[in-house]
Amino acid sequence: MTPLPLSAAAERNKHPILEQLQQLLPPQGTALEIAAGTGQHALWFADALPGWVWQPTDGDSAALPALAARAAKARHANIRPPRPLDVQVLPWSVDGPFDLVFCANMLHISPWTTCSALMQGTAGRLTPRGQLVVYGPFLEEGVPTAPGNVAFDESLRARDPAWGLRRLADVCREAAEAGLALRSRRPMPANNLLLVFGRG
Numbered sequence: 001m002t003p004l005p006l007s008a009a010a011e012r013n014k015h016p017i018l019e020q021l022q023q024l025l026p027p028q029g030t031a032l033e034i035a036a037g038t039g040q041h042a043l044w045f046a047d048a049l050p051g052w053v054w055q056p057t058d059g060d061s062a063a064l065p066a067l068a069a070r071a072a073k074a075r076h077a078n079i080r081p082p083r084p085l086d087v088q089v090l091p092w093s094v095d096g097p098f099d100l101v102f103c104a105n106m107l108h109i110s111p112w113t114t115c116s117a118l119m120q121g122t123a124g125r126l127t128p129r130g131q132l133v134v135y136g137p138f139l140e141e142g143v144p145t146a147p148g149n150v151a152f153d154e155s156l157r158a159r160d161p162a163w164g165l166r167r168l169a170d171v172c173r174e175a176a177e178a179g180l181a182l183r184s185r186r187p188m189p190a191n192n193l194l195l196v197f198g199r200g
């Protein structure tokens, strides 16, 4: 049997991200995960947050069979079957609303237009008091960029000129266009940030 794809980074960062979610979230709710990739986050969070129903999605339909296989193996009753969802196709093709929209490590590995789409799509599917949690590396005015992130940015742009680390101020501007505001900025291991947005 072919082993399921495994992201070493997701294995590492799922622990500190879960700690943040446990602080941020009420005991129950519904979550929409954007760009779920291998599904490692979906499984970890659904297991640790049994009051939450988790809907994983990804824009790459080729990623979905492995995601579904991982979810089926874990047998968590609170994970819905993964669905294809390209953030740029608005309105999003999932029934909502959701108390949480979660998106890790997509904005720097996709064109900049996905940021506006993420914000607009979220605004159309978030409950009034819902939260958008975005995780990944960002550039910040007045904060020296870690050498690792400078090198990462260069390697991303070499792979695809449309990719690259995003400026937090630009992300917040796109959020504001969609009626969302940054509520919390939390430093995370390995020079990442966890950003929490809510309705403005």
Ligand SMILES: C[S@@+](CC[C@H](N)C(=O)[O-])C[C@H]1O[C@@H](n2cnc3c(N)ncnc32)[C@H](O)[C@@H]1O
Pocket (backbone or CB within 6 Å): 007, 009, 010, 034, 035, 036, 037, 038, 041, 058, 059, 060, 063, 085, 086, 087, 088, 103, 104, 105, 106, 109, 110, 114
């Ligand atoms: C680096 S992986 C991150 C996967 C996972 N969230 C994680 O942190 O391990 C980037 C993911 O973004 C997805 N993606 C890229 N563009 C997208 C889009 N327009 N809509 C939805 N997902 C997209 C890719 O298919 C891929 O699964």
